[in-house]
Amino acid sequence: MRRTRVAILGSTGSIGTQALDVIRVAAERFEVVALAAGGSDPRLLARQALEFDVPLVAVAKASALEDVQLALYAEAQQRGWSAGDLRLPRLLAGPDAATEVARVDCDVVLNGMTGAVGLLPTLAALEAGRTLALANKESLIVGGPLVKDLAKPGQIVPVDSEHSALAQALRGERVEDVRRLLVTASGGPFRGKTRAELADVTPEQAMAHPTWDMGPVITINSATLVNKGLEVIEAHLLFDIGFDRIDVVVHPSSVVHSMVEFVDGSTMVQASPPDMRLPIALGLAWPERVPGAVPACDWARPVSWDFFPLDDDAFPAVRLARQAGEFGRTAPAVFNAANEVCVDAFVGGHLDFLGIVDTVGEVLEEHLSDPDSALDDLSLERVLAADAAARVRAAELVERRR
Template identity: 50%
Template sequence: MTRRISILGSTGSIGVSTLRLLDEAGGDFAIEALIGGRNVDLLAEQALKYRPAVTVLADPSQWPAFRDRLAGSGLDIACGEDAVCAAAGRKTDLVMAAIVGIAGLKPTWAAAATGATLALANKESLVCCGRALIDRVEAHGGRVLPVDSEHNAIFQVLDATQKDKISRLILTASGGPFFGRTRAELAQVTVEQALKHPNWSMGAKITIDSATLANKGLELIEAAYLFDMPGDKIDVVIHPQSVVHSLVEYRDGSSLAQLGPPDMRVPISYCLGWPDRVVWQAPRLDLVKLANLSFSAPDENAFPMLRLARQALEAGEGMTTVFNAANEICVQAFLDRRIGFLQIADYVETAMMRAQLPTISSKDHISRDMSGDRMTLVLEIDVQVRSLVQDLFVSARQHV
């Protein structure tokens, strides 16, 4: 039986890896929808190769070039936000949700109502919407599978039938390019240095998040919702080798871990094959060659984003949206060389202190889920916080 697959963010690293895995693993599959951002050439190449039912370009400014590239192909193509959400909401068997940032929220929310298995690589949707997103997927007969290597690892080793026997979840973090540096040593780091991740090949935003430990903070929030686990039962340890991807510690003293090479194709393949496993030429883990694995506690003085994420989780889902929005705009400002590396956390903390926003109650996801009001509320908070942070930038420049 042919499996139909939609890929939201097909031109990003997760989307490209997904298509390569499908090619390598073979099997009977068809692409229902491909959605790309603004990479016209790559999206057109993918469309011509896989001939999906619909291909959508998100960026309207690139539409003329995209339309010309596919003229005469006979393919159904479209452009813009409405078209993106419509394509994401098409009936299919599996949706790979891999659009980066809050831009992925609307299409992921649309995909959640299709009844498909939702392979979730867009962590921001879960960080901001909490259990509401999971409830929406399950209410329509679907299932959420985590793509992030850490959550995918926990998913593989967590025994849901013995949840009461779990002592804690342990997320591992590589430490990024600045592991071991003090706060003083981080004051003058450059964009180029921050983009040199020692283990993973990722997009610019997530690479900076790894450098600040914001990515691990987002993953902590995500883990709390995915596995219905309070924040005080989720710990983070620095593991520079990125081989142990996370652990579940049980109350009998056993700790179960999933190990693998630092290659995102491994968790992607697990999602594509679940509940089975995909057979492909996966990289092998050579423990003898590795020789040593090390672990240490994170330095939250030098990397306060982890502490701020924990505070946001404790404050409630409204504050997790504040954390995410402020971080997104600050990361972009750092990439644009408008603020320094340490200022990312400074501005995020200020935004969290100044945001006068309602905390979303635990009951809201039940009443708001089907109407879409919850997503609208999250987007309203996001817009307000981005405006607040921009005002903070302007104020800072005026006082220089």
């Protein structure tokens, strides 16, 4: 059986490293043909490249190219390069490097990048006809119709655990039989807190997620529930279900990853331990499964599942995201861009926790009141311009708050 050829974007991040865990234990099924990373961890990137004998490696920071080269030489020496058993990869560097990797000759492109920067690689992978295992939800949300118009049926396979769960529950089902999608949320580290109790939250507290081990941006987005708002937009775009039929329910243990409720009253639940390697494995192998991707739930142990309604007063991010998604056009790009700026400001100590979503809401409100925002001629240039303008405005508001 020919191995599935995989290109991984964001290989040194949380999704990328876990994807390589999956490939490591299923080496007979997968071949890594390219890796792309930001360049902040050259030693890890070098280890990945040589362990998996990857022919092409890309870094976004051109200034990191020399560090990656030196790390490759050092790693090769440790692995017996002098014996001639290893090949060094070809290197690409620069802001367009990940987009070039997305076009390489392969079967699956796993986009595990973080943020709107993943949009151009997503478009490139779809244009090249690759199956896109999509963990970079922002590219779909920001690109919206641009991404959907490029994608052929089944070309995008969701890697977010919630959307992977929905895709599994919807296999063989008819859209007209779906009453609603139920996207589960852990509630993050501040579940049950009032808005007043969130005023003095620190970045360290926001990073202490109770069930998931994720990168810093997604972890903080989970604390504000911005991540869940983005997932509501993503679910709408992936499954063509109206926003009025997509709800969020809080499920602290994160064992039920999402649910589909059908018109006859039945509900299909996808349950598994909170381990991203399962949806990653499905993303790489879809529609097949990878045996032993993760340990299953231990059904011999007593267990209970709790579900709670979302507290919209303390966590208004889902409502704002729904507003942006229903408006469409460039509004989701504005919502996401403003949030990325505010998260950076919060981590840097320049913005309080509540100020993240408050500022995002202010930027979004200004955008929606602009008559130009209602124009329907969506283009990549308009999306990128809206993204850039939202970042500038969010930075201005952050500075004013300081």
